[in-house]
Amino acid sequence: MTRPTDIDAVLASWLAQGAEQAPERHLVQALNRIATTPQRRVRPWSVQWRENPVGLLAFGAAVTVLVVALGVALQSEFVGGPDEPPPLSPGPLPSASAGAAPEPSAALQSSVELELFINRAEGYELLLPAIWAPTEVERGDSQTATAFGSGAGFGTRSAPALTIIVGETDGSITPCTCPRTKVSSLDDLEELVVSTPSFFHTGPPEQHSELTLDGEQARSESAGIGNNCLGCPDAFFHVYAIHDGRPFVLAFDYWTVRFRTISTPEIDLNFSPQTLDTILNSFRFLEPAAVEQPDVVDGVRTFVSSDGSFQLELPQDWRLDRGTDWTALYLNRGVTQLSVRAGDDRGSILTNLRARGRNA
Amino acid sequence: VDRRLVELAQRGDQDAFARLAALIGDRLFATAHRIVRDFDAAGDAYQSALVHIWRELPTLRDPERFEAWAGRILVRQCYSELRRVRNLPPTLDLLSVDSSVADATVSVSMRDELERAFVRLTGEQRAVLVLMYYRDLSVAEIAVHLGISPGTVKSRLHYAREAMRASVEADQRTSVQEGRPA
Numbered sequence: 001m002t003r004p005t006d007i008d009a010v011l012a013s014w015l016a017q018g019a020e021q022a023p024e025r026h027l028v029q030a031l032n033r034i035a036t037t038p039q040r041r042v043r044p045w046s047v048q049w050r051e052n053p054v055g056l057l058a059f060g061a062a063v064t065v066l067v068v069a070l071g072v073a074l075q076s077e078f079v080g081g082p083d084e085p086p087p088l089s090p091g092p093l094p095s096a097s098a099g100a101a102p103e104p105s106a107a108l109q110s111s112v113e114l115e116l117f118i119n120r121a122e123g124y125e126l127l128l129p130a131i132w133a134p135t136e137v138e139r140g141d142s143q144t145a146t147a148f149g150s151g152a153g154f155g156t157r158s159a160p161a162l163t164i165i166v167g168e169t170d171g172s173i174t175p176c177t178c179p180r181t182k183v184s185s186l187d188d189l190e191e192l193v194v195s196t197p198s199f200f201h202t203g204p205p206e207q208h209s210e211l212t213l214d215g216e217q218a219r220s221e222s223a224g225i226g227n228n229c230l231g232c233p234d235a236f237f238h239v240y241a242i243h244d245g246r247p248f249v250l251a252f253d254y255w256t257v258r259f260r261t262i263s264t265p266e267i268d269l270n271f272s273p274q275t276l277d278t279i280l281n282s283f284r285f286l287e288p289a290a291v292e293q294p295d296v297v298d299g300v301r302t303f304v305s306s307d308g309s310f311q312l313e314l315p316q317d318w319r320l321d322r323g324t325d326w327t328a329l330y331l332n333r334g335v336t337q338l339s340v341r342a343g344d345d346r347g348s349i350l351t352n353l354r355a356r357g358r359n360a
Numbered sequence: 361v362d363r364r365l366v367e368l369a370q371r372g373d374q375d376a377f378a379r380l381a382a383l384i385g386d387r388l389f390a391t392a393h394r395i396v397r398d399f400d401a402a403g404d405a406y407q408s409a410l411v412h413i414w415r416e417l418p419t420l421r422d423p424e425r426f427e428a429w430a431g432r433i434l435v436r437q438c439y440s441e442l443r444r445v446r447n448l449p450p451t452l453d454l455l456s457v458d459s460s461v462a463d464a465t466v467s468v469s470m471r472d473e474l475e476r477a478f479v480r481l482t483g484e485q486r487a488v489l490v491l492m493y494y495r496d497l498s499v500a501e502i503a504v505h506l507g508i509s510p511g512t513v514k515s516r517l518h519y520a521r522e523a524m525r526a527s528v529e530a531d532q533r534t535s536v537q538e539g540r541p542a
Contacts, residue, residue, distance in 0.1 A: 007525040008493070014474050015394055015494040019402070022389030026403045030410035031378050037411055039372055042418045 112262060112269050114278060119146060122166040123288035124248065127279055129262060129269070132161055149253075149262070161256045167247035175249045183247050186219055189240045193221070193249055213241045213248070214284050222257070237276075243285045250283075252276075312340070366423035369414075377417070381410055384427055387495075388434045394490045395438040397479060398445065405441040409434040428505045431491075435506060439483040470528060477527030485520040488513055 114127040117134060132149035137160075149161030167173030167183070174180040175193050183189045190208070208221045218241035237252040256262060257276065262269040301316045361383055368376035388409060393402035412433050420429055478486065491502045499517070503510040 007521055007528060010470070010474070010528055011489065011493040011521075011524060014471060015490060018390065019393040019399065020386060020390050022385045022406055023403060026389070026407050027381060027385055027410075030407045031374070031381065033407070033411050034374060034377065034414040037415055039370075039418050040415055 112271055112275050114275070114282075116282075117148075118286070119164075119166075120286065120289040122146070122164075123243075123246070123286040124164070124166065125282075125284050125286055127282035128162070129271075129275075131262070131269075135160075137163070149256075161253045161262065163251045165249045165251070169245045171242075171245055171247060173247040173249065175247075175251070183242070184245075186217065186240070186242060189242065189247050189249070190219055190221070193238050193240055193251075211239070211280070213239065213280065214243075216241055216243055216285070239280060248285075250280075310340070361427050363423045363426075366417075366420070366426045370417050370420065370423070377414055380426070381413075384430060385410070388430065391431070391490055391495060392434055392438050392441075394494050395435070395483065395486045396441050396445070397475070401441045401445055402438075405434065405437040408440070409437040412437065425504075428501075431505050432507055435483075435487045438487065442483040442486075469534070470532075473527040473530060474524060477524050481520055481523060485516050485523075488516045489520045489524070492517060 112129045113131075115130045116125060117128045118125040128148055135147050136144050137147045145163050145165040147160035147163045165173060165175050171182045171184050171188075172180055173183060173189075173192075175189075181188075181192055183192060208219060211218050211220055218239055220237065220239045222237045237257045239250040239252075241248050256271055262271045299316050300313045301318070302311055302313050361380065365376045365380050365383075369380055385406070389402060389406045392405040392409070393399065396402050396405060409430070413430050416433070420426060478489075481489070487506060488502055491497045491505055492499075497505060499510050499513050502513045506513070
């Protein structure tokens, strides 16, 4: 004897399993193809007449009325009738021309709140969107970088919105997916970060410009749709400089810069060019300072929360990172192993990406 | 989907189209993967669909209906992929199951039965099942999505559900006979 089957539940459960995210390469390849694919040109009247003969009659009637009206107007002009009021100014033209970046929609009204991020260990500070929580990521060869706005909803899907990579005083750096290399000039650095993989060769050329970062000479480069990898997966806009022999690379995410949007699960925020300028203008080089390391005893480190409200022991290879709104975040090899957050004495706490409030 | 982005893309703005593709791309790919049951074939269908969507976009009259319209193009590309794959030597390529999301509702043996039953369905029947049970669309929405009548949706759905139900019940009978939990 078998039980009756809830086929609806079975099918829903079974079909829930499978891929949820399109591989980036398919998207990029498709975009490369559309770069050379012309769109179908439409003649609206021909489509409508085929599909709607009544529309053809209406169109004919409208043309007749227009011709009559035009005739009357010309007649009064030549006859020299009374002065007509000046014509109304033409209606607003479509405000966006093809090729222009889309203007923020109604859903993008909120501006981005910036707050100061200081990295004393690597020696820099800058203003950044408060919702871009920093995390430390491995770059290989024991070098680390700081990623901001990682996780779904930021950047190009799961890519960080911004990654800052700082090299050593001898000029060695591991930017993007490149191997560790020594650089001594901006030219060296430019060659390193502009290393387009062979499968992204069909896009528009990269654009370079000179700028200053904290008063020092720097350069930037950006690329088009099909050419956005540049050795940094998903990065679109690089700013790089060398300060006291140490190379600095700021790799901004493609979608954030290109489409001026910070997407979050709750709202899309407007990331305007002015916001980008504010971020870059706020950048300051600092003297790298020794950061107090947690005590290590028998392979176990004691971590103390930034506000001193608690401490705990964790494996020594775990790294400590401080988010902007949580007390402590512990990482292991770039993957969050444990996140500890503490609220304030009013019971207000931030959970995941939800706004601060009494939600716990 | 932002209407303004659709209108920009209709006028040939590739940046706007790229953003649209990123917005709906995951849903399109996930749907294709479930219909064609093969990662590479789903990727091919997805890519072809994006190119078709770009080319035909100026013909879309109502930008508000962009996503349903794009979904219809994707499903047609899936049908093409299935026809192409059908001409290849038959294989049974089971989707890998992520144990973290697998639940007790569907046992391993039942999954196999479901997979076998599903690949015997036509592309049209697969599409209505996926749109109903994965995309959670109503019969009316599926009709709009596929450009067919609600009656046709119901008919395809009925046949597909019964075929899938038969496979599940066959698995349950086997389980009882072999004394393993259904």
